[in-house]
Amino acid sequence: MDNVRRPQPLLQVEGLHASVDGKEILRGIDLTVNAGEVHAIMGPNGSGKSTLAQVLAGRESFSVTAGGARFLGHDLLSLAPEERAREGLVLGFQYPVEIPGVSNVYLLKAAVNAVRRHRGLAELDAMEFLKLIREKMQLVEMPDELLYRSVNEGFSGGEKKRNEILQMALLEPRLAILDETDSGLDIDALQVVAEGINALRGPGRAIVLVTHYQRLLGYVQPDFVHVLAHGRIVKSGGKELALELERRGYGWLEEAPAAPAREAEARAR
Amino acid sequence: MAQPATKLDELVGREYPHGFVTEVETDTVPRGLDEDVIRLISRKKDEPAFMLEWRLAAFRAWQKMAEPHWAHLRIAPIDYQDIIYYSAPKQRGEGPKSLDEVDPELLKTYEKLGVPLHERERLAGVAVDAVFDSVSVGTTFQAKLAEMGIVFGSFSEAVRKHPELVRRYLGSVVPYTDNFFAALNAAVFTDGSFCYIPPGVRCPMELSTYFRINAKETGQFERTLIIADEGAYVSYLEGCTAPMRDENQLHAAVVELVAHERAHIKYSTVQNWYPGDREGKGGIYNFVTKRGDCRGANSRISWTQVETGSAITWKYPSVLLRGDNAVGEFYSVALTNNWQQADTGTKMIHIGRNTRSTIVSKGISAGHGQNTYRGLSKVLKGAEGARSHSECDSLLLGDTSGAHTFPYIEVRNPTATVEHEASTSRIGEDQLFYCRQRGISPEDAVSMIVNGFCKDVLKELPMEFAVEAQKLLGVSLEGSVG
Numbered sequence: 001m002d003n004v005r006r007p008q009p010l011l012q013v014e015g016l017h018a019s020v021d022g023k024e025i026l027r028g029i030d031l032t033v034n035a036g037e038v039h040a041i042m043g044p045n046g047s048g049k050s051t052l053a054q055v056l057a058g059r060e061s062f063s064v065t066a067g068g069a070r071f072l073g074h075d076l077l078s079l080a081p082e083e084r085a086r087e088g089l090v091l092g093f094q095y096p097v098e099i100p101g102v103s104n105v106y107l108l109k110a111a112v113n114a115v116r117r118h119r120g121l122a123e124l125d126a127m128e129f130l131k132l133i134r135e136k137m138q139l140v141e142m143p144d145e146l147l148y149r150s151v152n153e154g155f156s157g158g159e160k161k162r163n164e165i166l167q168m169a170l171l172e173p174r175l176a177i178l179d180e181t182d183s184g185l186d187i188d189a190l191q192v193v194a195e196g197i198n199a200l201r202g203p204g205r206a207i208v209l210v211t212h213y214q215r216l217l218g219y220v221q222p223d224f225v226h227v228l229a230h231g232r233i234v235k236s237g238g239k240e241l242a243l244e245l246e247r248r249g250y251g252w253l254e255e256a257p258a259a260p261a262r263e264a265e266a267r268a269r
Numbered sequence: 270m271a272q273p274a275t276k277l278d279e280l281v282g283r284e285y286p287h288g289f290v291t292e293v294e295t296d297t298v299p300r301g302l303d304e305d306v307i308r309l310i311s312r313k314k315d316e317p318a319f320m321l322e323w324r325l326a327a328f329r330a331w332q333k334m335a336e337p338h339w340a341h342l343r344i345a346p347i348d349y350q351d352i353i354y355y356s357a358p359k360q361r362g363e364g365p366k367s368l369d370e371v372d373p374e375l376l377k378t379y380e381k382l383g384v385p386l387h388e389r390e391r392l393a394g395v396a397v398d399a400v401f402d403s404v405s406v407g408t409t410f411q412a413k414l415a416e417m418g419i420v421f422g423s424f425s426e427a428v429r430k431h432p433e434l435v436r437r438y439l440g441s442v443v444p445y446t447d448n449f450f451a452a453l454n455a456a457v458f459t460d461g462s463f464c465y466i467p468p469g470v471r472c473p474m475e476l477s478t479y480f481r482i483n484a485k486e487t488g489q490f491e492r493t494l495i496i497a498d499e500g501a502y503v504s505y506l507e508g509c510t511a512p513m514r515d516e517n518q519l520h521a522a523v524v525e526l527v528a529h530e531r532a533h534i535k536y537s538t539v540q541n542w543y544p545g546d547r548e549g550k551g552g553i554y555n556f557v558t559k560r561g562d563c564r565g566a567n568s569r570i571s572w573t574q575v576e577t578g579s580a581i582t583w584k585y586p587s588v589l590l591r592g593d594n595a596v597g598e599f600y601s602v603a604l605t606n607n608w609q610q611a612d613t614g615t616k617m618i619h620i621g622r623n624t625r626s627t628i629v630s631k632g633i634s635a636g637h638g639q640n641t642y643r644g645l646s647k648v649l650k651g652a653e654g655a656r657s658h659s660e661c662d663s664l665l666l667g668d669t670s671g672a673h674t675f676p677y678i679e680v681r682n683p684t685a686t687v688e689h690e691a692s693t694s695r696i697g698e699d700q701l702f703y704c705r706q707r708g709i710s711p712e713d714a715v716s717m718i719v720n721g722f723c724k725d726v727l728k729e730l731p732m733e734f735a736v737e738a739q740k741l742l743g744v745s746l747e748g749s750v751g
């Protein structure tokens with residue numbers, strides 16, 4: 001950890017403030033994510049976890065009022081959502097959106113080819129794409145039938161989440177932000193999704209997991225755990241922090257004066 | 270930290286791609302309308318006496334009629350004496366005997382529009398009749414169809430070669446007394462397509478007419494008549510475009526379909542007349558009367574329409590379900606963007622026993638577009654066991670557009686079942702964000718979402734035109750959600 005020259009961080013968020021309808025939700029977020037790392041973000045309901053994920057993914061309904069974020073050294077906030085996805089920052093949605101009449105496979109193919117075009121690769125034709133998707137679907141144990149249904153329409157909660165992981169596997173992002181991909185999954189499905197997430201891990205990639213449960217973190221071991229409360233990271237630690245939260249809840253942190261626990265402290269441990 | 274706001278309404282504003290004008294010499298009658306103009310048109314077309322009589326009767330009826338007014342249309346008054354009722358590309362002598370004799374400028378026009386009349390191989394499987402302003406300029410595959418007894422070509426030609434068929438069927442579905450625009454059309458219509466499929470014949474290819482308004486200040490009044498005799502089948506498609514002009518142009522067409530026993534007519538329209546500019550200036554007034562008559566038992570008529578053009582669209586393709594067990598279908602996508610207005614829908618009139626009708630209507634409104642669905646399901650006393658089902662969905666893009674649904678239901682037979690469902694939704698910012706976060710451009714995302722919304726209708730179109738229609742929806746919407 002104490003190399004002389006650290007590689008450029010994948011994501012660097014500094015003093016990020018964001019609000020919606022004049023209401024401030026993120027109140028100074030600092031976060032650095034390096035390639036190869038897995039970060040877990042935990043925190044009470046309404047603390048701003050999804051807001052952070054969406055602001056990083058480019059949702060325009062939130063306005064960034066102060067601070068900034070860099071992705072691979074570029075100004076992240078000046079990129080449109082599709083540019084972020086093509087550059088390799090992809091969000092797995094807490095609530096995947098239904099698109100009636102558009103078949104899942106159509107959306108997936110359009111997405112894969114949009115990203116490939118951006119990377120200077122040839123677009124996949126129908127046959128090539130089918131081959132690719134079959135391979136990836138095994139990973140999340142998704143039945144074929146879900147490919148031909150409308151995007152997320154009538155999917156069960158668990159099917160929606162698998163579909164999000166399938167998209168990650170297809171798009172191969174450099175930074176995957178997974179917002180509660182573990183919520184609403186049965187015990188077996190949780191394991192399948194966890195394996196899917198582990199398959200995404202790699203030296204060039206990083207994952208940010210927003211989660212409420214230690215359970216997922218038992219399968220996908222995080223390098224860092226951060227606690228978000230009232231729009232700030234109030235504590236950061238290693239994977240043992242998640243266990244401590246499971247025992248003690250969030251009360252002890254929220255009451256503490258909001259001394260922003262710097263990531264650097266966590267790293268220094 | 271301002272982000273580049275790619276709002277949906279910045280995505281529209283793409284120029285109408287078919288807005289060019291073709292320079293051809295034209296043969297034009299003086300503006301305005303009286304009996305002399307009608308006589309002149311009839312003489313130019315060398316029509317038999319019964320046609321002239323019919324036109325004059327229509328004209329006299331029209332003079333007594335009042336122009337209709339609609340609650341949901343914003344319309345500039347039309348001066349019917351300021352319109353040119355006949356304009357045709359000038360011909361040397363007789364008129365073209367084959368496509369090789371057609372003015373190359375005209376062929377080029379259709380080429381540009383993607384309807385190459387000359388390179389037949391590129392339109393394999395589709396026979397095309399092309400109507401330029403007031404007259405038909407050429408029909409492909411005519412000889413091949415004739416071998417099977419199929420008559421397909423311009424209306425004028427049918428009047429000359431098959432006067433008995435024309436006389437028997439003309440006005441038998443839409444009489445000139447039907448409405449103001451139908452009467453005007455009957456008086457002045459100049460050309461259109463005619464099609465007759467003999468008993469038991471399945472037309473082996475799609476028949477298609479491509480309508481083009483070119484001349485300035487002219488109205489286009491075409492008339493289409495399709496007859497499917499007992500057990501016959503035909504699939505027919507019409508496409509339309511017009512140059513961009515600042516003045517509104519009037520298009521008042523009439524389409525009559527007759528299906529005899531066990532016959533099936535499938536009529537598809539992709540309408541992309543010039544819609545006017547972003548401020549609502551110019552564009553075509555599209556007032557069309559389309560009606561099908563399921564005259565025989567077990568006959569079937571299906572209307573499928575994709576309406577993306579015109580400043581104002583006013584049309585209600587309808588079916589008279591007269592034969593027992595007859596089936597009427599109406600599948601419609603109407604898209605209005607900028608200042609376009611559409612008032613469209615259908616009328617299904619159940620007369621025979623066990624007649625069935627299905628209505629699927631998808632309205633999309635963007636910009637300041639106003640989209641009205643107006644439909645009638647009517648079951649007459651004798652229509653024992655009739656069933657009608659309609660489904661009308663509206664999709665709004667942005668918050669300055671509007672959707673209105675007026676279903677009218679009249680049931681006079683207690684054994685009938687009539688159902689109506691309606692929904693209105695707004696294209697979600699969340700749907701858009703979801704697609705974009707998968708790397709898909711906002712334009713492609715909007716077009717994907719809208720096409721998904723219209724899927725149940727688009728799947729009714731013949732394959733090659735479904736692809737066209739999908740592209741058209743994408744283009745018509747570029748820059749449109751808020």
Ligand SMILES: Nc1ncnc2c1ncn2[C@@H]1O[C@H](COP(=O)(O)OP(=O)(O)OP(=O)(O)O)[C@@H](O)[C@H]1O
Binds near residue numbers: 021044046048051052
């Ligand atoms: N569009 C919006 N308009 C108004 N308030 C919003 C909006 N989006 C989020 N908020 C508010 O911002 C706060 C943070 O929401 P966010 O969804 O980020 O929480 P979260 O940490 O993800 O919660 P959960 O664990 O329940 O998913 C909440 O109080 C929420 O009500």
Ligand SMILES: [Mg+2]
Binds near residue numbers: 050094180
């Ligand atoms: Mg959340």
